[in-house]
Amino acid sequence: MNVQSSHGHSHSKGPQSLRLTKGAKKVLEVLERTDELSSAQDIHSALRNEEDSPPGLTTVYRSLESLVQLGLVQSVDFGDGERRYEMVKPGEHHHHLVCEKCRNSVHLDQCLVQQLEESIQAKYKFEVRGHILEIFGLCEQCQQAMAPAGKNQ
Amino acid sequence: MNVQSSHGHSHSKGPQSLRLTKGAKKVLEVLERTDELSSAQDIHSALRNEEDSPPGLTTVYRSLESLVQLGLVQSVDFGDGERRYEMVKPGEHHHHLVCEKCRNSVHLDQCLVQQLEESIQAKYKFEVRGHILEIFGLCEQCQQAMAPAGKNQ
DNA sequence: TTAGTACTGAAAACGGTTTTCATTTGCCCG
DNA sequence: CGGGCAAATGAAAACCGTTTTCAGTACTAA
Numbered sequence: 183m184n185v186q187s188s189h190g191h192s193h194s195k196g197p198q199s200l201r202l203t204k205g206a207k208k209v210l211e212v213l214e215r216t217d218e219l220s221s222a223q224d225i226h227s228a229l230r231n232e233e234d235s236p237p238g239l240t241t242v243y244r245s246l247e248s249l250v251q252l253g254l255v256q257s258v259d260f261g262d263g264e265r266r267y268e269m270v271k272p273g274e275h276h277h278h279l280v281c282e283k284c285r286n287s288v289h290l291d292q293c294l295v296q297q298l299e300e301s302i303q304a305k306y307k308f309e310v311r312g313h314i315l316e317i318f319g320l321c322e323q324c325q326q327a328m329a330p331a332g333k334n335q
Numbered sequence: 336m337n338v339q340s341s342h343g344h345s346h347s348k349g350p351q352s353l354r355l356t357k358g359a360k361k362v363l364e365v366l367e368r369t370d371e372l373s374s375a376q377d378i379h380s381a382l383r384n385e386e387d388s389p390p391g392l393t394t395v396y397r398s399l400e401s402l403v404q405l406g407l408v409q410s411v412d413f414g415d416g417e418r419r420y421e422m423v424k425p426g427e428h429h430h431h432l433v434c435e436k437c438r439n440s441v442h443l444d445q446c447l448v449q450q451l452e453e454s455i456q457a458k459y460k461f462e463v464r465g466h467i468l469e470i471f472g473l474c475e476q477c478q479q480a481m482a483p484a485g486k487n488q
Numbered sequence: 489t490t491a492g493t494a495c496t497g498a499a500a501a502c503g504g505t506t507t508t509c510a511t512t513t514g515c516c517c518g
Numbered sequence: 519c520g521g522g523c524a525a526a527t528g529a530a531a532a533c534c535g536t537t538t539t540c541a542g543t544a545c546t547a548a
Contacts, residue, residue, distance in 0.1 A: 203495060204544095222535080238497045243536065261412035261467055263505085264535065279461045288459065295470065298447060306441065307475040308432045314414055315468045317448065322460040356526060357513095375504080391528045396505065416536085417504065 202252075205237040206245035210254065210269070219258055219266035219278070219287060222246060260316055281321035283328070288321075355405075358390040359398035363407065363422070372411055372419035372431075372440060375399060413469055434474035436481070441474075 202210070212228045213220060220228075222242050229236040237245070246267055249255035253272040257265050260280065270276065277294065278287040299310045320328070355363070365381045366373060373381075375395050382389040390398070399420055402408035406425040410418050413433065423429065430447065431440040452463045473481070 201494090205496075240498080240537085241496055244495085259412065259414035259467075261414075261418075263416075265414075279455065279459055279463075281461075282464060288461075294447070294451060295468075302432065302470065306432055307478075308434075308441075308470075309473040309478050310432075310470055311435060311472040313468070313470040314412075315448075315466070317455065317461075317463055317466040319464040320462040325460075325462050354525090358527075393506085393529080394527055397526085 201248070203245065203248070205241040206248050208233065208237055209242055209245040210249060213249075213255060213267060213269045216268070219268050221264050221266050225267070258316065259314060260318075277315045277317065279317050279319065279321070281324055282318050283320055283324040286321060290317075354401070356398065356401070358394040359401050361386065361390055362395055362398040363402060366402075366408060366420060366422045369421070372421050374417050374419050378420070411469065412467060413471075430468045430470065432474070433469060433471050434477055435471050436473055436477040439474060443470075 208229055209225055212225050216228075222239065225246075226236070226239050226242045229242070246255065246257070250257050250267075253274075254269065255267050256270045256275045257267050258278065259265055275293065277290045279290065280287040293315075295310075295313045295315055302308055302310055361382055362378055365378050369381075375392065378399075379389075379392050379395045382395070399408060399410070403410050403420075407422065408420050409423045409428045410420050411431065412418055428446065430443045432443065433440040446468075448463075448466045448468055455461055455463055
C-alpha cells in the first residue's frame with residue numbers, strides 16, 4: 183500500500199486520486215483521536231469546532247472515500263441509514279458489539295467471518311470477498327441498569 | 336405470536352397495528368412466491384402488474400413494517416442504501432451469500448452468529464439481541480466466467 | 489510565470505424512506 | 519339499518535444522508 187502526499191500526478195479518473203489531500207489529512211486526524219465510530223457529519227462538526235477554515239461536508243465525504251480505498255479507514259453500516267467510519271490498521275477490519283441502549287460499541291478482537299471463509303468456500307463454492315457483520319444488544323452496564331424494573335428502550 | 340385479521344380494535348399507537356391488513360396480505364403474497372430478496376419498489380411494481388387496484392408505495396412500506404414486526408418477514412440491509420425483504424419462518428432469520436457480479440444470493444442454512452452468542456456473552460458480558468451478517472463475493476458460475484480474462488466488475 | 493490538473497465548496501440533485509393529511513373502509517353498537 | 523370511529527390508504531410533500539455539478543482555487547511541474 184503506497185500512500186503518498188497530495189498533488190502528484192496520477193491518471194486515475196475516479197472522483198479523486200488516492201492520495202492524502204489536505205482535507206483527508208484533517209479527517210484522518212479526527213478519526214485518529216476518536217475511539218467511537220464517527221459519521222461524516224460528526225467529523226464535519228468536529229472540524230468546524232477547531233479549524234479556522236474547515237473542509238466542507240462534500241470534502242469530508244470525498245476524503246472518507248479515499249481513506250477507505252487506501253485501507254486506512256473502514257466504513258461501517260449498522261443498517262440505520264447512516265454510515266460510520268473509524269481508523270483501522272491498513273488492510274484490516276473488525277466488527278463491533280453495539281449497545282442498543284447507550285450506543286457505545288466495542289471492537290471484536292478477531293474477525294469471525296474470516297475463520298468461516300474456508301468452509302463456506304468448500305461447501306458453497308463461493309469466493310468470499312467481503313462481508314458485513316455487526317452485533318447488537320446490551321452492554322454490561324446497560325443490562326444492570328435495566329435489571330431492576332424492565333422498562334426503558 | 337398472534338396474527339389476526341385486520342380491523343379488530345386495538346389500542347396500539349404505532350404507525351399501524353400488528354394485524355394483517357389487506358395491503359399486507361398482498362405484499363406477503365408477492366414475497367411468498369419470490370425466492371430472491373425484494374425491495375419495496377420491487378414489490379410495488381410486482382403488484383402493479385397484477386392487481387387492478389394495487390396498494391401504493393406507502394402502503395407497501397407500512398405493510399413491510401408490520402410483517403417484519405410480526406416475524407413473518409425479515410429485512411436485509413446490504414449497505415447499498417436499499418433494504419430488501421424476504422419471508423422467513425416466524426421468528427427465524429438467516430443470512431446470505433450475495434454474488435457481487437450476478438447479484439444472486441443463496442441462504443445460509445444456519446445462523447453463524449447464534450453459535451457465537453454464548454462465547455460473546457461470556458467474554459464480553461454482552462447480551463446479544465440482534466445482528467447483521469451478509470457475505471459478498473462471487474458465486475461458482477461467476478468465478479468461472481471471470482477466470483479466462485480477469486476483466487469485468 | 490504559466491499551464492495544467494487536482495482539490496474544494498456551495499448548491500442542487502438524488503433516491504429510498506417517512507410523514508402528513510385528507511379520504512375511504514369496514515367493524516361495532518345502538 | 520345506519521351512525522360513529524378507529525384503522526387503513528394514497529398522493530404529495532418532507533426528510534436526510536449522500537452524490538453530483540460546476541465554477542473557482544491551489545498546487546506542482548516545467
